[in-house]
Amino acid sequence: EIVMTQSPATLSVSPGERATLSCRASQSVSSNLAWYQQKPGQAPRLLIYGASTRATGIPARFSGSGSGTEFTLTISSLQSEDFAVYYCQQYNNWWTFGQGTKVEIK
Amino acid sequence: QVQLVQSGAEVKKPGSSVKVSCKASGGTFSSYTISWVRQAPGQGLEWMGRIIPILGIANYAQKFQGRVTITADKSTSTAYMELSSLRSEDTAVYYCATCTVAGYWYFDLWGRGTLVTVSS
Numbered sequence: 001e002i003v004m005t006q007s008p009a010t011l012s013v014s015p016g017e018r019a020t021l022s023c024r025a026s027q028s029v030s031s032n033l034a035w036y037q038q039k040p041g042q043a044p045r046l047l048i049y050g051a052s053t054r055a056t057g058i059p060a061r062f063s064g065s066g067s068g069t070e071f072t073l074t075i076s077s078l079q080s081e082d083f084a085v086y087y088c089q090q091y092n093n094w095w096t097f098g099q100g101t102k103v104e105i106k
Numbered sequence: 107q108v109q110l111v112q113s114g115a116e117v118k119k120p121g122s123s124v125k126v127s128c129k130a131s132g133g134t135f136s137s138y139t140i141s142w143v144r145q146a147p148g149q150g151l152e153w154m155g156r157i158i159p160i161l162g163i164a165n166y167a168q169k170f171q172g173r174v175t176i177t178a179d180k181s182t183s184t185a186y187m188e189l190s191s192l193r194s195e196d197t198a199v200y201y202c203a204t205c206t207v208a209g210y211w212y213f214d215l216w217g218r219g220t221l222v223t224v225s226s
Contacts, residue, residue, distance in 0.1 A: 001167075001168065032211070034212040034213070036151075036213075038151075043201055043203075043216035043217065043218055043219055044151065044201075044203075044213070044216060045216075046212060046213060046214045049210070049212040049214070050212075055214060056214075087150065087151055089151075089212070089213075091211040091212055094153065094165070094167070095141065095153040095156075095211070096153060097143075097150055097151040097152065097153065098150070099150045100150045100151075
């Protein structure tokens, strides 16, 4: 099983600031990497697939990068609605998720 | 526009089984692969298994092998996830999810989730 490790577990950021979230795979997943946002009481929402392609309707302030084993999600200027938990997921070999990064208001 | 509509919350006793449904409305069910993902309270997301309805083939995460059964009824566009030998640690929200783009495997469509509570 491919293990996905996210860091940090919690990220405290002020509105308007930049947030950088990391995700590492235990073996190469090529570009088969997605990012999801989840708010309390809601299902996850797809943000990024193919490591760097924004899903339909996702604002340009969200960007993804990386390939192989190292990936990054960047939120360029945090808005109030962006405070949530973010998960990475590999879909190169079945599916596994990282443990999540909570982005909270500083 | 396709939606995944899940069945309602369940309360079960330890040792029993639960069967959760996921109905695809507004789309061609058989062309999708339906996965099941669970989330224990305050925890992360965990993939349990998937089914290819058009083939009737199911695959399971090793952790759940022998305890989970995923099936699909093409006539009603409904997928089912049955989990047996329930224990308190199975208390979680269970989601069905799929990718609506043929040939891709990320999850761009999710059900709203079904809370399963296991308690004596």
